[in-house]
Amino acid sequence: xxxxxxxxxxxxxxxHYDSAEEGQWPYPDTxxxxxxxxxxxxxxxxxxxxxxxxxxxxxxxxxEHTGGSFPLTVEGFDADVEPGGVVQVLxxxxxxxxxxxxxxxxxxxxxxxxxxxxxxxLVGAALVLVVxxxxxxxxxxxxxxxxxxxx
Numbered sequence: 386x387x388x389x390x391x392x393x394x395x396x397x398x399x400x401h402y403d404s405a406e407e408g409q410w411p412y413p414d415t416x417x418x419x420x421x422x423x424x425x426x427x428x429x430x431x432x433x434x435x436x437x438x439x440x441x442x443x444x445x446x447x448x449e450h451t452g453g454s455f456p457l458t459v460e461g462f463d464a465d466v467e468p469g470g471v472v473q474v475l476x477x478x479x480x481x482x483x484x485x486x487x488x489x490x491x492x493x494x495x496x497x498x499x500x501x502x503x504x505x506x507l508v509g510a511a512l513v514l515v516v517x518x519x520x521x522x523x524x525x526x527x528x529x530x531x532x533x534x535x536x
């Protein structure tokens with residue numbers, strides 16, 4: 386009975402979060418910016434973008450949204466990132482799809498960083514499985530895990 390109440394409570398909190406989440410996020414989302422950018426000029430935004438080019442403190446980003454992407458120019462850009470890298474930018478939206486950043490965080494410094502990230506994750510997962518099955522085995526008759534006698 387208690388388990389059913391707890392599961393119901395967790396489900397109810399999930400439904401409440403889903404209905405109230407949009408009002409809790411203080412920044413306009415990328416779909417709204419793509420449709421009505423001028424409405425949000427002067428407001429703060431938190432955006433992820435792929436770097437297209439960087440030159441003399443200015444970066445051109447491509448910001449993805451549900452219907453595609455839109456260009457964004459970030460003035461005062463000082464992050465060490467190559468074209469193809471992904472950055473997170475917090476700043477004030479300016480006219481002409483321009484942003485003045487307060488903070489820039491490099492998520493992936495280059496396109497090849499994604500391959501490295503997934504490659505190391507794959508190696509780590511394989512090592513965990515090897516260690517796990519070194520000490521445990523599957524008993525297919527009872528569909529359970531058992532401790533190995535030799536482990």
